[in-house]
Amino acid sequence: MLASTARGDHEAVTERSVVSWQPGAGRVVGIGSALSFRQPTHDVCRGNRETLVADAVSFLADEGSVPLTGRPKGSATLSAMRERLDDDPHRPGYHVSPPANWLNDPNGLVHWNGRYHVFYQYNPTGPFHGTIHWGHAVSDDLVHWEDRPVALSPSPDGPDRDGCWSGCTVDDDGVATILYTGGRGTAQLPCLATSTDDSLTSWVKDPDNPVIDELPAEPEVLRTEDWDGEFRDHCVWREDGVWHQLIGAGMEDGGGAALLYVSTDLREWEYRGPVLTGDRDTAGTVWECPELLDFGEKQLLHVSNYEDVVYFLGQYADGEFAVEQRGRLDHGDFYAPQSMWTDDGRTLTWGWVKEARDIGAQWDAGWSGSLSVPRELSLAEDGGLRQRPAPALTELRGNGDHRDEIRLRAGGCHELDVRSRQFELQATVQLTDADAVELRVLETPDGEERTPIRYTATSEVVVDRTQASTAPEATTDSQRMTVTPYDAPLSLHVFVDGSIVEVFANERRCLTSRVYPERTDATGISLATVGGSATVTDLDCWELDSAWRS
Ligand code: FRU
16 A cells, blocks of 8 residues: 555545655655545546556656656756746746746745745645645846755645645744744644755754644634634744734634734744734735835835735834725736845845636646746835836846837837847837827737737726737736826836736836737737827837746
8 A cells, every 4th residue: 555545544535735754664655636446437536546556666666767747856857847848838938937837925035045045835746726835946146046846845744734835934043944834624823944954955844833823812813614714824023032923814803914923932922913904895805925024114014815915005013004005016917925135125026926827728738827027115205115127137138129219100010129928128108199009019920919018098007918819718808007196108117928927117016917829929029009199218128038047
């Protein structure tokens, strides 16, 4: 018997994350999928059984040289997995993506021992959310990345048996320490792990996990059919020698909340109460992945409420957040962001860029999800939020095209010399009497497929997906954001990468979108006006290099 959902008389059918473990001198190879050893009448069961047996036999016969399907063992395997997807035109080249399979939230972002570490929610068993591990990528310059082995895996008998969910990394007097959410059955509770090496490759889980073992009594945490309490995700910082931790939650008598705990050793935590609670109707039922950022004069708290990333700008003091302004961090497919602090005091933020295609297409592709480019968040002179692409991204620039000025007449169109699916474009757009200017990307020569990024006289930026792809199942809804009061003229900064379109408007508002053109010649870039004339100045377009070292 290699693996089983029964242990003694305990039926463990819900233990989806059991992968492999070593009882005594033996080795058990587990599987994260339903399996039947009865007469295999069902195709899926038969397929699973055959895969299990074939993989297990070859693995036991020749460990190492025959990797188990979908079970990455080390950097070489991860690179091979990544290379196999190289020809997929929808795969991003310079965004952080999983080597294959599934990625969601960025986690534990940290600049450690001179290198930048990005961990992320990762399912090594397939391109779907389940059996969540922490994937790991490392960089010396924030733009070239290398895959590292999985950093955290669920422990079959641990409080994180069903998943190692989102969390953060802190420096505990020289020891890199992760606070993350362990999922087990209907419980989600905070767990801790410490790194045993400076490359942050090996992590040891605290034997006393979970470090908080019950939900706060007051106010009552929202209980659902699936969960004892909506209570997860961590943001930890040290203030006056005391560790502070925010945990995301939903409240029984309210909306989402960010709950505060304090500790002197990261292991014993004392509950202090919500720093902010939202209105269920306007700010969501549950707040996931809360993060508090300090910009000196003001603080920013952002939360992800299943739909949007909502941010609050204001004053945080003594466990309470006084809101002065509120907004959305992004108006598209961007979720659960997390930040890293650079040595020179800048805040860099990455978000999960979700897929906008159905589950079948994600299975066929063999991968799902990517991280955004890093954004530098700061306070603008007027006290509002500024978001701009991290300056390090300029390192990726290759061939370019520069135009001082392009005058567009009514109905006119101007094609750029660069043709690419992996580029950056920056320009200033002034509408004279035009109703709109369109920057069309991922465009076929006959215009059958194209994604216009439209700046309108009504002060909106729209990513129009109605013609983005000829695939019948492709998403056709458009995504939009208002750019007032920062819109005249509009500085547009756009990053296109495979199936990702990321738009920065006047270094203020962002819209991250996904499109999946089918045709290999969907590489054109052009400018056009709608209903009048307009001027585009200081246009630069660069092809960008890939980020992954093989
Ligand atoms: C946000 C989230 C977190 C959770 C993680 C699980 O996308 O749902 O709340 O920790 O993803 O993968």
